[in-house]
Amino acid sequence: MLETLPLDLLKPRPVPQALLLGLQQRFGERCNTALAMREQHGRDESPFDVPPPDVVVFAESAEDVAFVVALANQHAVPVIPYGAGSSLEGHLLAVQGGISLDVSRMQRILQVHAEDLTVTVQAGVTRSQLNAELRHAGLFFPIDPGADATLGGMAATRASGTNAVRYGTMRENVLGLSVVTASGEQIRTGTRARKSSAGYDLTRLFVGSEGTLGVITELTLRIYPLPEAVSAAVCFFPSIDAAVQTAIQIIQLGVPIARCELLDAHAIRAVNAHDKLGLQELPMLLMEFHGSPASVAEQAQTVQDIARDLGGEDFEWATTPEARTRLWAARHHAYLSGLQTKPGCRSVTTDICVPISRLAEIINASVAEVEATGLAYFIVGHVGDGNFHMAYLIDPLIPAERETAERLSHQMVTRALRLEGTCSGEHGVGLHKQGFLVDEAGEGAVALMRSVKQALDPRNIMNPGKIFAV
Amino acid sequence: MLETLPLDLLKPRPVPQALLLGLQQRFGERCNTALAMREQHGRDESPFDVPPPDVVVFAESAEDVAFVVALANQHAVPVIPYGAGSSLEGHLLAVQGGISLDVSRMQRILQVHAEDLTVTVQAGVTRSQLNAELRHAGLFFPIDPGADATLGGMAATRASGTNAVRYGTMRENVLGLSVVTASGEQIRTGTRARKSSAGYDLTRLFVGSEGTLGVITELTLRIYPLPEAVSAAVCFFPSIDAAVQTAIQIIQLGVPIARCELLDAHAIRAVNAHDKLGLQELPMLLMEFHGSPASVAEQAQTVQDIARDLGGEDFEWATTPEARTRLWAARHHAYLSGLQTKPGCRSVTTDICVPISRLAEIINASVAEVEATGLAYFIVGHVGDGNFHMAYLIDPLIPAERETAERLSHQMVTRALRLEGTCSGEHGVGLHKQGFLVDEAGEGAVALMRSVKQALDPRNIMNPGKIFAV
Numbered sequence: 001m002l003e004t005l006p007l008d009l010l011k012p013r014p015v016p017q018a019l020l021l022g023l024q025q026r027f028g029e030r031c032n033t034a035l036a037m038r039e040q041h042g043r044d045e046s047p048f049d050v051p052p053p054d055v056v057v058f059a060e061s062a063e064d065v066a067f068v069v070a071l072a073n074q075h076a077v078p079v080i081p082y083g084a085g086s087s088l089e090g091h092l093l094a095v096q097g098g099i100s101l102d103v104s105r106m107q108r109i110l111q112v113h114a115e116d117l118t119v120t121v122q123a124g125v126t127r128s129q130l131n132a133e134l135r136h137a138g139l140f141f142p143i144d145p146g147a148d149a150t151l152g153g154m155a156a157t158r159a160s161g162t163n164a165v166r167y168g169t170m171r172e173n174v175l176g177l178s179v180v181t182a183s184g185e186q187i188r189t190g191t192r193a194r195k196s197s198a199g200y201d202l203t204r205l206f207v208g209s210e211g212t213l214g215v216i217t218e219l220t221l222r223i224y225p226l227p228e229a230v231s232a233a234v235c236f237f238p239s240i241d242a243a244v245q246t247a248i249q250i251i252q253l254g255v256p257i258a259r260c261e262l263l264d265a266h267a268i269r270a271v272n273a274h275d276k277l278g279l280q281e282l283p284m285l286l287m288e289f290h291g292s293p294a295s296v297a298e299q300a301q302t303v304q305d306i307a308r309d310l311g312g313e314d315f316e317w318a319t320t321p322e323a324r325t326r327l328w329a330a331r332h333h334a335y336l337s338g339l340q341t342k343p344g345c346r347s348v349t350t351d352i353c354v355p356i357s358r359l360a361e362i363i364n365a366s367v368a369e370v371e372a373t374g375l376a377y378f379i380v381g382h383v384g385d386g387n388f389h390m391a392y393l394i395d396p397l398i399p400a401e402r403e404t405a406e407r408l409s410h411q412m413v414t415r416a417l418r419l420e421g422t423c424s425g426e427h428g429v430g431l432h433k434q435g436f437l438v439d440e441a442g443e444g445a446v447a448l449m450r451s452v453k454q455a456l457d458p459r460n461i462m463n464p465g466k467i468f469a470v
Numbered sequence: 471m472l473e474t475l476p477l478d479l480l481k482p483r484p485v486p487q488a489l490l491l492g493l494q495q496r497f498g499e500r501c502n503t504a505l506a507m508r509e510q511h512g513r514d515e516s517p518f519d520v521p522p523p524d525v526v527v528f529a530e531s532a533e534d535v536a537f538v539v540a541l542a543n544q545h546a547v548p549v550i551p552y553g554a555g556s557s558l559e560g561h562l563l564a565v566q567g568g569i570s571l572d573v574s575r576m577q578r579i580l581q582v583h584a585e586d587l588t589v590t591v592q593a594g595v596t597r598s599q600l601n602a603e604l605r606h607a608g609l610f611f612p613i614d615p616g617a618d619a620t621l622g623g624m625a626a627t628r629a630s631g632t633n634a635v636r637y638g639t640m641r642e643n644v645l646g647l648s649v650v651t652a653s654g655e656q657i658r659t660g661t662r663a664r665k666s667s668a669g670y671d672l673t674r675l676f677v678g679s680e681g682t683l684g685v686i687t688e689l690t691l692r693i694y695p696l697p698e699a700v701s702a703a704v705c706f707f708p709s710i711d712a713a714v715q716t717a718i719q720i721i722q723l724g725v726p727i728a729r730c731e732l733l734d735a736h737a738i739r740a741v742n743a744h745d746k747l748g749l750q751e752l753p754m755l756l757m758e759f760h761g762s763p764a765s766v767a768e769q770a771q772t773v774q775d776i777a778r779d780l781g782g783e784d785f786e787w788a789t790t791p792e793a794r795t796r797l798w799a800a801r802h803h804a805y806l807s808g809l810q811t812k813p814g815c816r817s818v819t820t821d822i823c824v825p826i827s828r829l830a831e832i833i834n835a836s837v838a839e840v841e842a843t844g845l846a847y848f849i850v851g852h853v854g855d856g857n858f859h860m861a862y863l864i865d866p867l868i869p870a871e872r873e874t875a876e877r878l879s880h881q882m883v884t885r886a887l888r889l890e891g892t893c894s895g896e897h898g899v900g901l902h903k904q905g906f907l908v909d910e911a912g913e914g915a916v917a918l919m920r921s922v923k924q925a926l927d928p929r930n931i932m933n934p935g936k937i938f939a940v
Contacts, residue, residue, distance in 0.1 A: 113825065113827070115722060115825075115826070115827035116825035116826055116827045116828075117722075117826075118825065157667055158665075158666075158667040158671070159667070160665055164665060168642070169665050171665070171671065171674075172638070172642055181914075181918065185914050186914070187911075187912060187914040187915045187918060188911070188912060188915065189911070189915060191887075191890055191891055191892045191910065192824075192825040192890040192891070193823040193824055193825060193856055193857075193890070193891040193892045193895065194823065194825075194826075194855050194856055194857075195628075195630055195634060195638075195639050195641070195823055195855055195857065195892075195895055195896065196628075196823060196892035196894060196895060197627055197628040197629070197678055197821075197892075197894040197895060197896050197897060197898045197899070198892050198893050198894045198898075198899055198903070198906075198907050198910055198911065199678070199899055199907050199911060199915075199916070199919055199937055199938075200675060200678065200679055200919045200922060200937070201628070201641065201671075201674045201675060201677065201678050202911075202915060202918060202919065204641075204671045204674035204675070205670060205671060205674070205675055205922075207671065208667055208669070208670065208671050209670055224724070225723075225724045252585060252587075253695075254694070254695045291765075292765075292768055294764055294765070294768055295761075295762075295764070295765050295768070298762055298764055298765070351667075353663040353664065353665055353666060354662075354663055355583065355585075355586035355588065355662040355663060355664075356585070356586050356587075356664075357583070357585035357586045358586075385664050385665055386663055386664055387663075387664075387665065417661075420661055420662040420663070421661055421662070421663040422661045422663045422665075422666035422667075422668050423668050424666060424667040424668045425663065425665055425666060425667060426665065426667050427667060428667045428668075429667070429668055429669055433668070436668075437668050437669050440661065440668055441657075441658070441659070441668065441669060441672075442657060442658060444651075444655050444656070444657040445657045445658065445659060445669075445672060446669070448651065448657060448672060448926065449669055449670045449672065451925045451926060452670060452675075452922055452925060452926070454925065455921045455922060455924065455925030456918065456921060456922070467669055467670070468669075
C-alpha cells in the first residue's frame, strides 16, 4: 500500500483528443498510451500512489521536445520530463495527469573538448555512459548519485553524490544548458567559459528547478583529468560518533579529500550481503584521495593520523582499480541493498545537510531517536559535505510504521533547520518535502519562487504540483 | 567629456515630495539632497555622463533598507543600491533618477564560524575589512576584484578576481543572502550548509542581478583556511603568446594554481612607475601557489618546466609575505596605474572570458588590432580563467579615439562569442554591455530574464535600465 497523497495535490486535467491526435501524428509509435507504459512512467522510487500520466512520448531531439511543449501549452496540459526514473521524491508523478516526456533516447555526446575540460551532451545521456566515453581520453565527470541517472535529471534535481566534497555538485559543474521553455521556445544559457557576469544566472535557475520551468535538452558540463594517483581506503570505528568526528576534522583541516562516505553497521551488513564484501560490521568511513602520488600520500597520512586519534582501526587500502571499483559499486548499491534487508519494505529516506560542525550532533540524536522506536533503518552519508541519508524501512501494510518514520523524518528536518542546514542536500523537494521547504526558506522566499514559476510558465504546464503547489 | 547615453535609456521619473518627506522624517541627516553628495553617488568608473540621483539615503540596517524600498515602491521611484562606487559598467548611474541607497555603513561582521568555514556579514563590509578580521583566525576570503569593493556589490556583479582560478567566483562562494525585495519584504536565501537541493536557487538568482531584483543586506560566505604554504613568483616571456600558452598548459595539466595573472609590457611599465617595482618590461605571468609545502614545491616545479619550454625566463620568487604583498598590491593597482600613463585619459575596458584553449587566439588577434590603430592600451588578465581585460586609453576630447576603442571592443566581443565565450567575465552588464548580452544569450534568453525582472519588480523600481531596458 503506497502512501495516498493529500487530495489537493491531485488535480487531473482533461487531455483533449486534439492534443493526442497531434502527438500521434508526429510521433507515431513514439507516442504511447498503453497502460503498462504509462504506469512504468508514473512511478519512481518515492512511496506515493498516483494515477499514471495520460500518454508517454519519446523525444529524440530538442525539436521533438519543443513540439510537445508548445502543443501542451496550447492545450494547458502538463508535461513531465522523464529521464531514468530514479527520482526519490516523486518528481515524475503525474499528479495533474498529462504527458510524460521521455528524453532517455536523447543520448548523444555532442562535443568533448578535452583541451578546455568541457563536454556537451544531450539530456538523456547517463553519468555512466558519459564516463565510459571520457575514460579513454583520461577524463571523467565526477557527479555520481547512487542511481545511473540521466544528466538532464541530475541537473534538474541539482544532484551531487560521493565526489561533491572535492568537485562540487551539479550547481558548480553545469556551465550551460539548452532548454525548451514553457512556451515551446528553445533558449541557451551560459557559454563554455568558466565564469561569466553576463546577466541573470539562468543556468542555475534551471539547475534544481525539477522540471517546473522548462525541459533541459542539452548540457555543457565541466569535466576533469583523471587524477594521476588515486587511492581508496576503508576505516572502521568503535562508534558512529567517532567516524563522524573524523570526517569533521578532515574537512576542518582542509584536506582536499575526494570522497568521504559514512556507512553505519546496518548499511555494511546490507552491502556485505548484496556485494559479498566481508567488511567488518562497524561504522565505517569509505574514502578516496586524488592528486599527485606525493599529494595523495600526504593526504592519506593526515587522515590516518586523525582517524587513529579517534579510535579508528588501521586503514585497509584498496590499491587496485578493481578493488576500488568493487567498493564504490557496493556504495552505489547501498540503497537497494538496504531495502533488501527487510523483504517487502519501502523506505522513507531523509536527505538533510548541515554545516559540518553540527553533523555529529544531528546524526547522534537521529540514531537515538530511531533506536528508541525499534524501526529498522540504515545510514549512508556524504559526510564530507555534512549530508547523510537515513532510510527508515517500513512495512507498507503497517500504517504505524510509516507514521513513525514520517515523525522521525520531521524531527530530523526540524533539527537540521535549527542547526542552519537544509532539508534536502541532493534529492530535491518533489512532492514529499514541500512543507519542509516552507519551514526552511520561509513563506516570502517560496512566494518569490512561485512568482518566478508563474512568470516563466503562466499556464502551469511544466511538472505542476512539484516543489510547491501552484 | 563623458559619453552621452542613448536618449532612450535616460527616463527620469518624478520624485514626489511625499516620498522625500517620508525619507527625511525617518533618516534626518542620513537623507541628503546636496548636489555634491548626489554627484558623488551618481558617478562610478564607467565613462557615462548621467544626471545624479535625486537623493542619497544612508542605510544602517536591513530595516532601513526595507523602509526605503517599500516607500519607493509605493511611489514607483527608482532605488539604486550603492556600496563602494567601484563599478566599471555604470551600475550606479541614476538613468531614471531616484534614490541612491548607500549601504556602506552596514559594515558589521555578524558571525565567523571558523569550524564550518562560513562567515555572515552585512552588505557594506569590504573584502579587505573582512580579510583583516579573518587573518588572526588563520582564515581568508579569496574573492578580490581590483577595487576594495563591498561584498554586497561583489555579489551583485558576480565578481571574481585573481584567486578565482582556484577558489571560484562569488557564484561559488555565496552560500546565502538576506535580501529586501522590490516590495520591501525581507527574505533569506540559502543556509549555512555547503549544498542544497531545496527549491529554486534564489541565491544565485540574486548573485549577478546587479541590484535589479532587490537589495542585498547580508551575505553568508564560504571562507578558507590560510594555506600552510604560499609562494608567489613572476616569470617573463619573450611574447604575450608565450605567456598565454604557458597559462593554458598550466590549466590543461590540472595544476591547482591559486593565481595566474598576465600583465603585458604596458601594464608592467605602469605598475613600475606607480609602485616603484623595477620589473622587466616584458609580458609577465604573476603566479601564486597554495597548499602544503610539498604540494607547493611540486606545483612550482611543474609550472617552471612548462614556462621554460615556452621561453620563460627563470622565475623570480617572492618568498617573504612582504614581497608577495607588494606584488599583489601592484597588481590590484594596475588599472589605476595604467590610467596614469596617459594623463587625463579615460578607459574603455573589455572583460571577455573564453574557453582556455581559445585564449591565445583572441589575445593575439586583439593585440594586432589595437596595435594597428596606434591607440594606447594595456592588458591585465586572469588568464587561468580565460579572462582578460584590455583597457583602451582614450582622450575624452578626441571623439575618434572613443569610436576606435568602441569598435575594437565590439570586435573583441564578437570574436569571444564565436569562440564560445562570454562578453563579461566579472564586471557585469550594467549600461555598457546590453547589446553584447543580447548577442551572447539571444533574444529569447534575455526576454526570459526580463520576465523574471517583471515578476519580481513589477513597478520597475530596482536599479531600472541596467542589464536590459525594461
